[in-house]
Structures are given as C-alpha cells and as structure tokens.
Amino acid sequence: MTTECSIRLFPQEKDNSEVWRKKISAELGIATNEISDIRILRQSLDARSSKPFYQTLFKIYTKPDSAPTPTIQATTTIHPHPQKVIIIGAGPAGLFAALELVKNGYTPIILEQGKKVEQRKKDIVALQRYGILNENSNYCFGEGGAGTFSDGKLYTRSNKRGSIEKILQTLVYFGASPTILYDAHPHIGSDKLPAIITAIRSFLINAGAEFYFETKVVDFVVRGGQCTSVITAEGREFFCDNVILATGHSSNDIYKWFAARGYALEQKPFALGVRVEHPQHIISRLQYGHACNAEYSLPPAEYRFAEQVADRGVFSFCMCPGGVLVPSMTEQGTLVLNGMSASARSSQWANAGMVVTVSPSDYGSSDVLAGLLFREKLERKFFTAANINANFITKSDTASNTDIAANTGCFGSPAQRITDFISGRRSAGLPRSSYPLGIYEHEFNTLLPTFILQSLQQAFKQIDKKRKGFITEDAIVTGLESRTSSPVRILRNRDTFSHTEIVNLYPCGEGAGYAGGITSSAIDGINAVKSLIKKLC
Numbered sequence: 001m002t003t004e005c006s007i008r009l010f011p012q013e014k015d016n017s018e019v020w021r022k023k024i025s026a027e028l029g030i031a032t033n034e035i036s037d038i039r040i041l042r043q044s045l046d047a048r049s050s051k052p053f054y055q056t057l058f059k060i061y062t063k064p065d066s067a068p069t070p071t072i073q074a075t076t077t078i079h080p081h082p083q084k085v086i087i088i089g090a091g092p093a094g095l096f097a098a099l100e101l102v103k104n105g106y107t108p109i110i111l112e113q114g115k116k117v118e119q120r121k122k123d124i125v126a127l128q129r130y131g132i133l134n135e136n137s138n139y140c141f142g143e144g145g146a147g148t149f150s151d152g153k154l155y156t157r158s159n160k161r162g163s164i165e166k167i168l169q170t171l172v173y174f175g176a177s178p179t180i181l182y183d184a185h186p187h188i189g190s191d192k193l194p195a196i197i198t199a200i201r202s203f204l205i206n207a208g209a210e211f212y213f214e215t216k217v218v219d220f221v222v223r224g225g226q227c228t229s230v231i232t233a234e235g236r237e238f239f240c241d242n243v244i245l246a247t248g249h250s251s252n253d254i255y256k257w258f259a260a261r262g263y264a265l266e267q268k269p270f271a272l273g274v275r276v277e278h279p280q281h282i283i284s285r286l287q288y289g290h291a292c293n294a295e296y297s298l299p300p301a302e303y304r305f306a307e308q309v310a311d312r313g314v315f316s317f318c319m320c321p322g323g324v325l326v327p328s329m330t331e332q333g334t335l336v337l338n339g340m341s342a343s344a345r346s347s348q349w350a351n352a353g354m355v356v357t358v359s360p361s362d363y364g365s366s367d368v369l370a371g372l373l374f375r376e377k378l379e380r381k382f383f384t385a386a387n388i389n390a391n392f393i394t395k396s397d398t399a400s401n402t403d404i405a406a407n408t409g410c411f412g413s414p415a416q417r418i419t420d421f422i423s424g425r426r427s428a429g430l431p432r433s434s435y436p437l438g439i440y441e442h443e444f445n446t447l448l449p450t451f452i453l454q455s456l457q458q459a460f461k462q463i464d465k466k467r468k469g470f471i472t473e474d475a476i477v478t479g480l481e482s483r484t485s486s487p488v489r490i491l492r493n494r495d496t497f498s499h500t501e502i503v504n505l506y507p508c509g510e511g512a513g514y515a516g517g518i519t520s521s522a523i524d525g526i527n528a529v530k531s532l533i534k535k536l537c
C-alpha cells in the first residue's frame with residue numbers, strides 16, 4: 001500500500017531518515033517497522049515562522065509493497081534509422097533533442113562550434129584569470145551550452161509545455177543529485193554540471209550519435225523550401241534530411257543569416273539591465289530575518305523580485321546565492337556579466353540580474369535585427385568604458401594582482417555602490433566583489449539608457465520598502481546584464497514546430513525565441529523532435 005503525508009522537518013532533521021520514519025509513523029498511526037520505503041515528493045523551506053522548517057511531502061510504502069526501482073528515462077535500445085538528422089548546438093535544447101532522437105531510433109549528428117566540456121573548462125579558466133576570450137568557447141558557447149557553468153537552476157514556469165519531471169529524472173539518471181526531484185527550487189551547480197554533460201555525450205555516442213566539436217555552421221543550402229545540407233566555417237558540407245536548430249540566444253551570425261536571405265524573423269521583447277551583488281549574509285538576513293543565524297543552518301537565501309515601474313516590468317533574473325559574477329560575453333570588444341554558483345553555494349556573495357523589459361518600440365526601428373543591435377551597442381559601450389577606466393581597477397577577491405595586470409583590464413567591469421546608483425553619484429571606493437577581472441567606479445547614468453536607469457532606480461527603492469536593507473553601501477551594481485533572452489524570434493509553425501519557410505528545419509530552444517532557461521529549452525528541444533518524428537511517421 002502507498003500513502004502520502006506532509007510533515008514539518010526542522011533543519012537538523014532534514015537529512016535524518018530515522019526522524020522521518022518516527023514522524024511519519026506518528027502522523028499515520030502505524031508502526032515504524034510497517035514502513036518499507038519512503039520517498040520525498042516535494043520539499044520547500046518555510047522561514048517565515050519563528051522556527052524555520054521544511055514542509056515535506058512524503059510518499060510512504062507499507063509492507064508488503066515497496067518502492068519500484070527508479071525507471072530509467074533514457075533507453076539504451078537504439079535502432080539505426082535511415083533519416084539523417086543534424087542538430088546544430090549542444091546546449092540543453094540540442095542535447096535533449098538528441099536524447100529524444102536516440103530513444104526513437106535515430107542517430108543524430110551534432111555540430112557544436114565550441115569545445116568538449118573538458119576542454120571548454122580551460123578556456124573558461126583563461127577568461128577568468130587572464131581575460132583571454134575565445135569567441136567560440138566561453139560561458140555561452142561549447143558543449144552543454146550556456147547553462148553548463150551556471151548556478152544550474154532548474155525551475156521554470158513553462159510546465160504546460162512538457163514534463164519538467166522528465167527533464168529532472170533524465171538529469172538524475174546522468175548523475176545529478178536526486179534531491180532535484182523534490183526540491184522546490186532545484187539547482188545543480190557549476191561543479192557538477194560538466195560531468196553530467198560528459199555522461200550525456202557518452203550515452204549518445206554509445207547509442208550511435210556523432211559529435212563534431214569546434215564545428216561552426218555558417219551556411220545552409222536550401223532547395224525548394226528544404227535544407228539539404230549545412231556548411232561549416234572550414235567549408236565542410238554535412239548533408240541532411242532534417243535539421244534541429246538549437247543555437248542559443250547569443251548566436252548573432254545565425255540571426256544575420258536568416259535576415260540577410262529574407263527569411264521570416266520577428267522582433268520580440270527581451271530584458272536588459274545590471275547585475276547586483278550583495279554580501280550573502282545581507283540577503284540571508286533580509287530573507288530569513290532572525291533565522292539567518294548559524295543555529296538554524298539554513299541554505300544561503302535566494303530572492304525573486306518583480307516590480308512594476310510605470311508601464312514597465314523590472315525583475316530579478318538568474319539569482320545566484322553563494323555565487324560569483326562571471327564574464328559571459330561572446331565577442332571581443334563587448335562586456336556582459338552573468339552569475340554562477342557551485343552546488344554548495346558557498347561563496348560569500350549573492351548576485352542577480354536586475355533587468356528591465358525592453359520592447360521593440362524602445363529602439364524605434366522596424367529592422368528585425370534592431371534589438372540585437374541595441375544590445376550589442378550597449379555591450380560595446382560597457383567594454384569601452386571599462387578600457388578607458390582600466391587604471392582604476394579595484395582588486396576583487398578571487399583574482400590576484402598579477403592576473404589583473406595580465407589581462408590589462410579589458411574585461412574589468414564598471415561598478416557603482418547601489419546607494420550611489422540611485423542618487424547618480426560616482427562611488428568613492430567600492431566594496432570587494434567576486435568578479436574575477438576587477439571592478440572600477442563608473443557612473444551608470446553615462447552608460448545605461450535613461451528608461452532603463454530610472455526604472456532600475458525606482459524598482460530598487462520599491463524592493464527596499466519590502467526588504468529593508470536591500471539598498472546598502474555594501475551592495476554594488478555591475479554590468480552589463482544583457483543576455484536574458486533573445487531579442488529576435490525565428491518563426492516556426494505553431495503545430496509542426498518547423499520553420500515557416502524551410503519545412504525540414506526545426507528552430508528550438510532559447511535562440512529560436514520560444515524558451516528561456518535550461519529546463520524550458522530542454523523541453524522545447526524534445527517537443528521539436530516529437531513533431532519531427534510525428535512527421536516522419
């Protein structure tokens with residue numbers, strides 16, 4: 001027999017299965033030895049009361065029944081199929097599309113401009129330490145896509161589009177902690193994600209898929225509304241019956257290819273702003289109140305804010321508790337910041353994007369690529385400002401003086417205390433920061449468009465009213481945070497998922513403009529393949 005019950009666990013009881021057993025037996029009125037297995041279905045922290053607790057929903061198996069062996073979501077019974085499917089991009093959308101294909105007997109060819117995750121790590125180190133940017137292998141590009149070196153947050157609002165549970169189970173199958181299956185805010189962490197990506201690659205190769213790394217697609221051969229082959233930067237041609245296009249939101253060349261040939265794209269709203277960094281203990285105090293002290297050993301607190309300023313949305317994006325700021329641009333001469341955390345979220349900082357919605361009317365051009373241009377101009381402005389001010393670089397905590405000297409400040413970040421950001425003053429000195437390439441004082445009113453600046457200033461005041469202490473001398477704004485989602489959508493047929501003009505091409509994931517974040521991009525990749533298979537059958 002199975003039954004469910006919801007129980008409060010105090011922090012010190014959270015990982016103690018003996019305590020669970022006792023509490024469950026008391027709640028259900030059964031002896032502990034009648035319980036054969038316990039599974040957690042859902043767990044969320046409630047820190048509002050005087051004594052914080054984890055509300056935990058259990059599934060209980062009583063004798064003679066027991067919990068089934070976890071089902072493996074990705075099957076190994078793969079049968080070769082004559083269709084040649086090419087996947088461009090090995091991010092979440094591309095990899096989950098590949099898994100769906102091999103499950104159904106297809107052996108896709110995956111073309112990825114970046115390197116294997118093991119080699120990609122070296123490029124990340126070169127960028128972090130010395131400011132050396134490889135345009136094809138960085139925080140956004142390379143095996144695993146943009147989310148590989150991230151906080152690995154897995155929550156999404158797109159639960160109507162597909163099974164989030166299936167994505168989580170697949171990640172667990174490839175090595176993620178089973179806690180992601182029940183945690184209300186699951187995350188994996190940048191120290192664990194690369195091994196999961198490697199395991200997915202091995203599985204796919206064993207199932208007959210082929211990977212080509214450092215293989216950038218630069219051209220598509222289209223005949224009679226069908227893509228017959230794709231051409232790489234080295235001039236190699238890959239013939240295909242169908243193409244899954246999963247190139248992410250930073251692949252400007254792909255958008256330009258479609259625009260230059262007159263294929264349908266449309267402008268879409270996106271969001272842009274700054275990255276805010278606080279000492280983590282301040283955020284934990286704001287969110288947990290009295291409970292933030294060591295006695296309760298709560299995890300570093302997160303936050304999620306959504307404010308309305310006039311008719312604009314301002315919201316926090318990709319918050320990284322116990323995380324660090326990272327340089328996540330993909331092109332020389334630009335500056336973009338994002339955040340990542342290790343699984344333990346143990347750094348002393350908390351950072352998040354604070355971004356303002358930007359709609360096509362803000363850049364006042366009907367050119368379909370106007371949003372990309374708007375984004376790129378600002379990224380260049382931040383970079384230029386960084387280089388003018390390179391002498392002012394403040395040594396940040398994680399980088400040594402030699403490292404900063406070696407990178408000559410190219411990707412140092414403008415920064416301002418949040419208090420000065422609001423009052424429009426240049427900061428006299430900055431607190432320490434996790435940003436490895438250095439921060440320096442700069443007034444953001446000379447960098448950001450007025451509507452973004454003023455919306456952020458107002459939103460920060462509104463947040464501070466709800467969470468007194470959010471505005472503090474110890475917090476900084478840095479930037480630019482501009483890669484929240486794509487400013488362009490590659491049009492596809494709503495039912496078939498295929499491109500409106502190139503019928504055997506399936507644009508999917510964040511780059512196509514139909515998803516945002518790791519989980520929803522993975523779901524979109526699966527959905528694209530399901531539609532493709534439906535057509536083939």
Ligand SMILES: Cc1cc2nc3c(=O)[nH]c(=O)nc-3n(C[C@H](O)[C@H](O)[C@H](O)COP(=O)(O)OP(=O)(O)OC[C@H]3O[C@@H](n4cnc5c(N)ncnc54)[C@H](O)[C@@H]3O)c2cc1C
Nearest residue numbers: 089091093113145146147150152153217248509510517518
């Ligand atoms: C630092 C950072 C932290 C993040 N943290 C989180 C988080 O915690 N949680 C979350 O949900 N989301 C996070 N995101 C966002 C998330 O990573 C993306 O939403 C997600 O990866 C999008 O998946 P995708 O497969 O659509 O595209 P991508 O992950 O961008 O993958 C696209 C892939 O295509 C490749 N490619 C592009 N063009 C070509 C070409 N012409 N030829 C061949 N290959 C090409 C790229 O190299 C890339 O590997 C983070 C992003 C960054 C940069």
